[in-house]
Amino acid sequence: MIQLPWVLVAFFCLLADPVAAQTAGERLRAAYPEQLLAVDGNDLVWKDGTRMRIDDGRGAKPFEQWLADPDLKDMLAIPYPRGEAAAAPTVNEDPGRARNAAFFTRMYGNCAMGEVAANLVDVVWLPKKSGQKLKVTRINGVADKVAAISRLLDELPASFDEFLKPSQGTYVCRPIAGTSQASAHGYGIAIDLATRRADYWRWTAGGAAKYRNQMPIEIVRIFEAHGFIWGGRWWHYDTMHFEYRPELTGR
Ligand SMILES: [Zn+2]
Structure with a gap:
């Protein structure tokens, strides 16, 4: 019972990480300026008004699920080692x-x-x-x-x-x-x-x-x-x- 609050905290952290969503959204917006207008909370806003959820709230995914059904944030989960040997x-x-x-x-x-x-x-x-x-x-x-x-x-x-x-x-x-x-x-x-x-x-x-x-x-x-x-x-x-x-x- 004593651990229950921590379980709940961990549960809600898994559901959504607004900081990570904001960071991922900004990286996408900077990468595709022709198409993307802004980040609004957990939404990526396209220039035509389309909105897409950045974090689907399902938390860290097992590898096969990450590969098959990533949200926008998941696409950036693994850093790319540009320029390295x-x-x-x-x-x-x-x-x-x-x-x-x-x-x-x-x-x-x-x-x-x-x-x-x-x-x-x-x-x-x-x-x-x-x-x-x-x-x-x-x-x-x-x-x-x-x-x-x-x-x-x-x-x-x-x-x-x-x-x-x-x-x-x-x-x-x-x-x-x-x-x-x-x-x-x-x-x-x-x-x-x-x-x-x-x-x-x-x-x-x-x-x-x-x-x-x-x-x-x-x-x-x-x-x-x-x-x-x-x-x-x-x-x-x-x-x-x-x-x-x-x-x-x-x-
Ligand atoms: Zn190929």
Whole structure:
């Protein structure tokens, strides 16, 4: 009985953390100024008046639930180590792998309804080295950022080419392999580089527990400087994968 009040305090802390909600909301607003207007308590307010709850009040979630059904705050729960050397993440350390579907669908559209395709534009991948055309969304200036990244990667020595070309692709309207969740590729914000030197946890005997990476950090840092996160920083690693998530890179 003596412990009951503390149990109640802990219970209500789990239900909602207004400070964390405010911080998460401000980070999102700063990352997407074209779309987001303000944070109002536990609501993220979009410029068109849409309101989304930042903290769903369900507290810290087990990993699978965090991945499958994150609220806006959960997307920022794991810090993203921008710029650092590549290293094996700890178990289930997957910064950015949880995506709130309502948030990204509101931002980029529903690919199954043709809404994402309406905003895709062609970007020439590595104008000098490749010339491949890739479809990327123009929303939030993502296509312009991919073009800027492409120009910088094009200047790297030829020893980097096998990591960069051909790109395995950008826009695909499909769920993530092995799940029913929308892939970042379905929003037109992701790019996969060449598969020749790629490592993916699902391809590797030992799975996520056997971290592998060959991607040069120089390539990673160019993407990160433009607001892209890298799948090589995930316990469930996907080293050819990059996606535009400025709320995590702070860029
Ligand atoms: Zn990918």
